[in-house]
Amino acid sequence: MHVPADPPARCPACGDSYESVSRHAAGFVVNLLDNERYRRVCFHPADDGGGPALDCYHHTHGQANEETDDPR
DSSP states (O other): OOOOOOSSSTTTTTTTOEEEEEOOOOOOOOOOOSSEEEEEEEEEEESSSSSEEEEEEEEHHHHHTTOOSOOO
């Protein structure tokens, strides 16, 4: 896992603000049950030096409740 050097200002998956982003090129687990810090994690396809990866955008409870212009 590493943090991308040039993360976007808003989550590309949902359009909301986010607290942090991490890139994963191998298997990983996401568990948000009873998570006091994060309410949602969005996943967006990425490239990790020529191989497939996922960027994970971590949304706090407050950020996950933001209104966006995106009708999704």
